[in-house]
Amino acid sequence: MxxxxxxxxxxxxxxxxxxxxxxxxxxxxxxxxxxxxxxxxxxxxxxxxxxxxxxxxxxxxxxxxxxxxxxxxxxxxxxxxxxxxxxxxxxxxxxxxxxxxxxxxxxxxxxxxxxxxxxxxxxxxxxxxxxxxxxxxxxxxxxxxxxxxxxxxxxxxxxxxxxxxxxxxxxxxxxxxxxxxxxxxxxxxxxxxxxxxxxxxxxxxxxxxxxxxxxxxxxxxxGPSIPPQTKEQVTRILKNNPLIEEVIDLRSRILSIDNYRIKADLSFSSEELSRRLKKKALAAYPEIKTEQDFEIFCQKYTEDVLETLAEEIDKIEAEIQRQIPEAQHLDLEAN
CATH class of the missing domain: 1.20.1510.10 (Cation efflux protein transmembrane domain)
Known part of the structure; x- marks a missing residue:
């Protein structure tokens, strides 16, 4: 437009x-x-x-x-x-x-x-x-x-x-x-x-x-940073997510008037992540009989952690872009 x-x-x-x-x-x-x-x-x-x-x-x-x-x-x-x-x-x-x-x-x-x-x-x-x-x-x-x-x-x-x-x-x-x-x-x-x-x-x-x-x-x-009001809006979206414990660093750059690049380093809550994965872990726990079963459980649990984080980051990015269409390049990293 x-x-x-x-x-x-x-x-x-x-x-x-x-x-x-x-x-x-x-x-x-x-x-x-x-x-x-x-x-x-x-x-x-x-x-x-x-x-x-x-x-x-x-x-x-x-x-x-x-x-x-x-x-x-x-x-x-x-x-x-x-x-x-x-x-x-x-x-x-x-x-x-x-x-x-x-x-x-x-x-x-x-x-x-x-x-x-x-x-x-x-x-x-x-x-x-x-x-x-x-x-x-x-x-x-x-x-x-x-x-x-x-x-x-x-x-x-x-x-x-x-x-x-x-x-x-x-x-x-x-x-x-x-x-x-x-x-x-x-x-x-x-x-x-x-x-x-x-x-x-x-x-x-x-x-x-x-x-x-x-x-x-x-x-x-x-390459100036995005407008302060927009930066505050991004920070608010991130902090309102229960899985994010802290916004460690947030940097931005205006690539053009309708194209922003935003990079954020995030600390995720281990308690919230554990709560979301608790049901899966409890369901798998009785099946652990041997060391090999335990190794399979650990591998699957790690995959679940990574998948949950990836899905949550995708949701956060989608929400930011919904509210701020100019945020076309997002880089959210777990620290």
Whole structure:
């Protein structure tokens, strides 16, 4: 479900930004506005970055094989990280550079043609706003399904691809507003530095988003533990089982947003295990007449112990996966 929502959001953003890029680029060629060039660069960066996100989502869907036995889910974080770096250098770096250059060497602007810039920006605001709302609604539903506050889910559990779309299109909407303000101030005052300031403001906005996305994807590539609430839920399931005496060690790692690996070292109760096997042992006890009978009894009893433990571990794993579907890789060991 999360993967499907992310792909829909990325494809919608990709199509939207393709249309917007053409509109903004044509308007820049007509007006020569630095803010419009920044907005065009912004949209080009968004388009390319969302293309990278889509590549990551497609590659992450590959089935596990002998080379990558836990699958390719991490691919989405690699491509999302490349996308974030692209936003930083192409979106932020080039935009700020152009803004600073325009501040010291103002371009010649045709104020009569600025209406084209305003029209293109309003068109972009509508498209970006639609994509932003669609992506926001998808993640809002996911947060509600997980029973998490939206801001917490977005920061710690949401797919970085969907978060990137939300942030990029949210920034695009804000960037359009900044560009509109700078163009209108340039028209009203006749001072070209407002256009350059708008360009720099858009670059700073993109830089902040890029840094956040880089940090988030770096965390996921390193492999953080599962959310604390989920870890507490696993611990509770284990401790509520009468056969488990103690949870010695519990470690986890997020392989992807819907794929967790959980490892637990458990101490099993000898008293509970003995109680469960008592009837079988008592039934076999009268049959022990010779040393050979005793050896057969010991062998059978050992097999019963191992079988009981294996069955109980299977039941525990099934219960964990029932309550936490993301726990796809479980490793429960008796200590």
């Amino acid at each position: 999360a993967q499907g929502n992310s792909r829909f959001a990325v494809v919608a953003a990709l199509v939207g930004n393709g249309v917007i890029t053409v509109a903004k680029g044509a308007t820049f060629l007509i007006t020569g506005s630095g803010a419009m060039l920044s907005e065009t660069i912004h949209s080009v960066a968004d388009f390319l970055n969302q293309l990278l996100l889509l590549i990551g989502l497609v590659r992450a869907d590959q089935a596990p094989d002998k080379r990558f036995e836990y699958g390719y889910a991490g691919e989405r974080y690699v491509w999302a990280l490349i996308s974030a770096v692209g936003i930083f250098f192409l979106g932020c770096g080039v935009t700020i550079y152009h803004g600073v250059q325009s501040l010291f060497h103002p371009p010649t602007l045709d104020m009569g043609e600025m209406k084209w810039a305003i029209g293109a920006l309003l068109f972009a605001l509508v498209i970006d706003g639609i994509v932003f709302i669609l992506a926001l609604k998808g993640e809002w539903k996911n947060a509600a399904l997980h029973g998490r506050p939206f801001h917490h889910y977005l920061r710690n559990e949401a797919d970085p691809a969907a978060v990137a779309v939300i942030l990029e299109d949210g920034a695009a909407c804000l960037g359009v507003i900044i560009a509109l303000i700078s163009i209108l101030l340039t028209q009203w005052t006749g001072q070209h530095y407002w256009d350059a300031i708008g360009s720099i403001g858009i670059g700073v906005l993109l830089g902040g988003i890029a840094v956040w996305l880089i940090i988030r994807n770096q965390e996921l590539l390193v």
